[in-house]
Amino acid sequence: MEFDDQMRRYFGTEDIAAATPAALDAGIEHMLVDFGLERDPARKFGMWTLLYMLGSAPDLDVAFKDTETRDAARNFMDMMDRAGDA
Structure with a gap:
C-alpha cells in the first residue's frame, strides 16, 4: 500500500495537517486494528x-x-x- 493510499484510507486526506483531531484518533x-490483522510482513512494517x-x-x-524485523524497526x-536532530 502506498503512503498516499494509507493517508486517504485511514485519515481521509493525503495531508496529515488537514486531518482533524477526531479523524486522527479514528484513523x-x-x-491499529488493521495492523493486528495484517499478515503481509512488508505491509505490516509499513503500517508500523x-x-x-x-x-x-x-x-x-x-x-x-522475528528478530530481523524488530532490528529493522529499531534502525528506522x-x-x-x-x-529529527538535523
Missing part, C-alpha cells in the same frame, strides 16, 4: 512506521515476532531520531 484506531511517526506504534516485542527509529 489511528482503525490502523506510520504509526511510529504518529506516536502510536505498538512496542516492538508486541508488533514483530534511530534514523528518524537522527533526522
Whole structure:
C-alpha cells in the first residue's frame, strides 16, 4: 500500500495537517486494528512506521515476532531520531 493510499484510507486526506483531531484518533484506531490483522510482513512494517511517526506504534516485542524485523524497526527509529536532530 502506498503512503498516499494509507493517508486517504485511514485519515481521509493525503495531508496529515488537514486531518482533524477526531479523524486522527479514528484513523489511528482503525490502523491499529488493521495492523493486528495484517499478515503481509512488508505491509505490516509499513503500517508500523506510520504509526511510529504518529506516536502510536505498538512496542516492538508486541508488533514483530522475528528478530530481523524488530532490528529493522529499531534502525528506522534511530534514523528518524537522527533526522529529527538535523
